[in-house]
Amino acid sequence: MARLYTALCIALLCLTSCKQTPFEEESTAKKINTLRRGKVSDAEWSKVYAGKQVYETYCSGCHGVKGDGKGPASAMLSVQPRNFTRAMFKFISTPSGSLPADADLHRTLLRGVPRSSMPSWAMLPETDRANVIEYIKTFSERWQTSPPPNALTFGNPPTWVGSLESAAKGKAVYAKMGCANCHGQTGLGDGNSAAALKDAEDNPIKPFNFREGVLKGGSRIEDIYRTFYTGLAGTPMPAFGGILTDEENWHLVSYVIFLMGKTNVKEADLANIPVVAATDSTKHK
Ligand code: HEC
Ligand code: HEC
Structure with a gap:
C-alpha cells in the first residue's frame, strides 16, 4: 500500500513539475531569450515565440539552436549555413554592408539558395515565414543597434541589356x-x-x-x-x-x-x- 502511495506521489509530482504547461514554457523561453538576446517587446514576443517553434522544427538542424550556423547537419555541408549571430547577409537590396530588408529575407526563404543546401520554404504558411524571420533577428543585437535602412530602388533594365x-x-x-x-x-x-x-x-x-x-x-x-x-x-x-x-x-x-x-x-x-x-x-x- 505504502509503495503504491509513493508511486502515485511520484507520478503526481511528475505531472505537476516535470511537464511544463505551454504557458510556463513560453515564459521561461521568454526570460531566457530576453536576458540573453536583443530586446524584444511583449507585443513582438508572441510572433518571436511562434517563430522559435518554426526555427527549432525546420532550421536549427543546419543553422544551430543558438543560430551560430553549427547545427548537427552543418558538418556534412560544403557550403556552411549562415551564422545568424554575425548578422551578415548576402542577399540584400539595402546599401552594401547593412542588414537586409524583410522583403529580402522573405525572397530568400521563398527561393532558397541555389548551389547550397538551403532549401526553399515556400511550402510553409506565410505567417510561419514571417515569424521565423522575427526570431532570426533575436540572434544579434545588430537588429536593434543598426536596423536595416530603406531598400534601394533601381531603375528598370535598359532594353539593350544582353546585346x-x-x-x-x-x-x-x-x-x-x-x-x-x-x-x-x-x-x-x-x-x-x-x-x-x-x-x-x-x-x-x-x-x-x-x-x-x-x-x-x-x-x-x-x-x-x-x-x-x-x-x-x-x-x-x-x-x-x-x-x-x-x-x-x-x-x-x-x-x-x-x-x-x-x-x-x-x-x-x-x-x-x-x-x-x-x-x-x-x-x-
Ligand atoms: C539543410 C540545411 C539548411 C536548413 C534546414 C535551413 N538552411 Fe538556411 N541556409 C543554409 C545554408 C547552407 C545557407 C548558406 C547559403 C550560402 O551562403 O550560399 C543558408 C542561408 C540562410 C540565410 C541567409 C540568406 C542571406 O541573405 O545571407 C537565411 C536567412 C536562412 N538560411 C534562413 C533559414 C531558415 C529561416 C530556415 C528554416 C525555415 C533555414 N534557413 C533552414 C542551410 C539550411
Ligand atoms: C576577390 C574575388 C572576387 C572578385 C574580384 C569578384 N568576385 Fe564575383 N564572386 C566571388 C565569390 C567568392 C563568389 C561566390 C559567393 C558565394 O557563393 O556565396 C562570387 C559570386 C559572383 C556571382 C554569382 C552571384 C550569385 O548570385 O550567385 C557573380 C555573377 C559574380 N560573382 C560576378 C562578378 C563580377 C562581374 C565581378 C567583377 C566586376 C566579380 N564577380 C568580382 C569572388 C569575386
Whole structure:
C-alpha cells in the first residue's frame, strides 16, 4: 500500500513539475531569450515565440539552436549555413554592408539558395515565414543597434541589356574591375586567387563558375544588377555600387549573361569588337 502511495506521489509530482504547461514554457523561453538576446517587446514576443517553434522544427538542424550556423547537419555541408549571430547577409537590396530588408529575407526563404543546401520554404504558411524571420533577428543585437535602412530602388533594365554591343562594353568592365582574378578570364571560376578565397567564417569559398549552376541571388537581370551593386556580404565578392556607373553595371550584366550562355551573342562576334571602355559620360555618382 505504502509503495503504491509513493508511486502515485511520484507520478503526481511528475505531472505537476516535470511537464511544463505551454504557458510556463513560453515564459521561461521568454526570460531566457530576453536576458540573453536583443530586446524584444511583449507585443513582438508572441510572433518571436511562434517563430522559435518554426526555427527549432525546420532550421536549427543546419543553422544551430543558438543560430551560430553549427547545427548537427552543418558538418556534412560544403557550403556552411549562415551564422545568424554575425548578422551578415548576402542577399540584400539595402546599401552594401547593412542588414537586409524583410522583403529580402522573405525572397530568400521563398527561393532558397541555389548551389547550397538551403532549401526553399515556400511550402510553409506565410505567417510561419514571417515569424521565423522575427526570431532570426533575436540572434544579434545588430537588429536593434543598426536596423536595416530603406531598400534601394533601381531603375528598370535598359532594353539593350544582353546585346552584342553591351556585352562588348561589359567585357571591358570585367577586365577593368579585375573580375578575372577570381572568376577567371572566361568565367570558369578559375582565376589566380580563386583557390585561396575564404569567407568571413574562414571557410574556403569558390567564385561562381558562370558556365554552370544558377545564381544564388536570383537569375533575373535585375537580380544580377542588384548583386553587383550590393556585393555578397561575408564573401570576397565585392560591391560595385558607387564604383561603377549605372550603365557600366548593366553592361557587366550583359557580359555575364553572355558568359552564362543566356544570350544570342556569338563568341566570334564578340571577339571581333575591339575592347572599348564603357562610356564615362553617364557617371552619376
Ligand atoms: C539543410 C540545411 C539548411 C536548413 C534546414 C535551413 N538552411 Fe538556411 N541556409 C543554409 C545554408 C547552407 C545557407 C548558406 C547559403 C550560402 O551562403 O550560399 C543558408 C542561408 C540562410 C540565410 C541567409 C540568406 C542571406 O541573405 O545571407 C537565411 C536567412 C536562412 N538560411 C534562413 C533559414 C531558415 C529561416 C530556415 C528554416 C525555415 C533555414 N534557413 C533552414 C542551410 C539550411
Ligand atoms: C576577390 C574575388 C572576387 C572578385 C574580384 C569578384 N568576385 Fe564575383 N564572386 C566571388 C565569390 C567568392 C563568389 C561566390 C559567393 C558565394 O557563393 O556565396 C562570387 C559570386 C559572383 C556571382 C554569382 C552571384 C550569385 O548570385 O550567385 C557573380 C555573377 C559574380 N560573382 C560576378 C562578378 C563580377 C562581374 C565581378 C567583377 C566586376 C566579380 N564577380 C568580382 C569572388 C569575386
